[in-house]
Amino acid sequence: MQLTSQPTAPELEILKLLWHEEPRTARQLHNEIIKVFDWSYSSTRKTLERMGDKGFIEIQSQGNKKIYFSQLDKMKTLANFAQDFAKRVFEIDGPLPVAMFTDSKLIDDSEIDDLEKLLNDLENSSKE
Secondary structure, three states: OOOOOOOOHHHHHHHHHHHHOOOEEHHHHHHHHOOOOOOOHHHHHHHHHHHHHHOOEEEEEEOOEEEEEEOOOHHHHHHHHHHHHHHHHHOOOOOOOHHHHOOOOOOOHHHHHHHHHHHHHHHHHHHO
16 A cells, blocks of 8 residues: 555554554554553544544454454555654665664564565665
């Protein structure tokens, strides 16, 4: 899926939860997200609704509740965030060192090579 916009900080936190385990219900997501953002259950539901509208997540009905699945590729999303942050904040124009992700709780060793390729592809496409 082509990103038309990047997820906000709360949306990224929800995506990270889904990348770790999906599907999840709004209640399951809220019980985790409240540890990061001190907000109400209705705020979690509204954020999920907006994420569905943006195409970031898929919402399915299961009985009387809704379950949520990520629709964004984890590695592409993280590579876009990393490159954007490096350029905007640190004014880095060259390729990012993949070693900076080796202790990540979100990326396992098997995904590091994929991330390196995506970062290099993003760097090459930004030069064109």
